[in-house]
Amino acid sequence: MPARILIVEDSPLVTDAFSILLRESGYDVDVAGTIAEAVEVAKARPADLMLLDISLPDGDGLDLLDQLREQNSLPRATLAMTGHGDSRTRQKCLDAGCAEVFLKPVGISELLRRIEHHLA
Amino acid sequence: MSMSHRVSDAALTKRLNALEGKAREAQKTIDDLKSRDALKTQFLSNISHDLRTPLAAIITHAEILRDGMLGELNQKQRDSVSGIVNGGQQLLDMIDEILSYVRSASDQVTLLPTEFSMADLVDQVKLLNQPLAAKKHITIERLNGDDLPLVFADRDKIKHVLANLIGNAIKFTNNGGRAWISFSRRGRDEEELLVEIGDTGRGIARAHYDLIFREFAQVDASPSRQHHGTGLGLAIARRFVELHNGRIWVESELKKGSRFFFTLPLNVPRA
DSSP, rough: OEEEEEESOOOOOHHHHHHHHHHHHEEEEEEEESHHHHHHHHHHHHHHHEEEEEEEEEETTHHHHHHHHHHOOOOEEEEEEEEEEHHHHHHHHHHTTEEEEESSSOOHHHHHHHHHHHHH | OHHHHHHHHHHHHHHHHHHHHHHHHHHHHEEEEHHHHHHHHHHHHHHHHHHHHHHHHHHHHHHHHHHHTSSSSOOHEEEEEEHHHHHHHHHHHHHHHHHHHHHSSSSSOOOOOEOHHHHHHHHHHHHHHHHHHHHHTOEEEEOOOOOOOOEEEHOOOOHHHHHHHHHHHHOOOTTTTTTEEEEESTTOOOOEEEEEEEEOOOOOOGGTGGGGGGOOOOOOOOOTOOOOOSOOOHHHHHHHHHHHHHHHEEEEETEEEEEEEEEEEEEOOOO
16 A cells, blocks of 8 residues: 655645656655645545645644644644745744655655655 | 014914925825835735745656656756756746845844854855855865854844855856855954955956945846846845844955955844
């Protein structure tokens, strides 16, 4: 069974690119564009790892972690993706429980390496 | 006598009213310009942020192709796709610079000071610049600084300043040149840290010493110029240094090289 990755990101341009990348790398991929959608998808098909854009149309992506924790569908690792590289944003993500924080765009070889590391 | 006083009082009152009217008008113009400036800043911030997303997608797609994830490419195809990745990355750096400028220009910019080692930070920035320096066979050397006291400053912002100055040193130095970073302490109680970033590059004419630190200014702004960029890098660096009550300046000789200096106070009370 391939590991399942949930991509939470509101831009279809970006989710398309990541879906191709991750499916080609052998992962099972789910996509959600909002926090509400991610809560539903994670409930129906719990993921092993989540790629999370922290600014989503219906709120702060980091709030999703609490909601998933409550319904017991928090993935083993969450990798946050942000457009802001400042240390305050980085710390906020780590405090919320993200395993790592990436500045967009994430280099694909680095991303695949880190995903593999967290799923090992 | 009293008659002439009354006349002159009336004239004065009239003049005063006229001046007050003008002052009100001027204030209105200032308020108007300020709100337009805030709108422009917001626009720049939004557009830069929105430009990042599709660009991130373009770069990721191009990397997928380049790395052969959708089938092996031949050498020519790979070179071409690498061109898309590199061009996208360059564009992204420029967008990030505009975003940094917009953020530094807004009134809400705040410093988040922490204690850190300048030597370690310089080493980090050096490492990031190593690939480009190696390509041009330029050596970057930190000449001293292991025994400096820790500074108390906003690490992200000082890193930005160093990245800009070291990046420029490499960009404007010909193949086989040198760049260096050194530190010294100044003031009666050595209360100021002086950081020097030097290079053996093309140099800057004295007439341009001030110009280069101004927003959107480029020494060569012609469409055929050799070096392209936003012209914001040094303006941002100046703003970040001045936010720390420091100063930034350049000393240079054409065709010999440039030495950029900035100061940071060392006697900052720890919060």
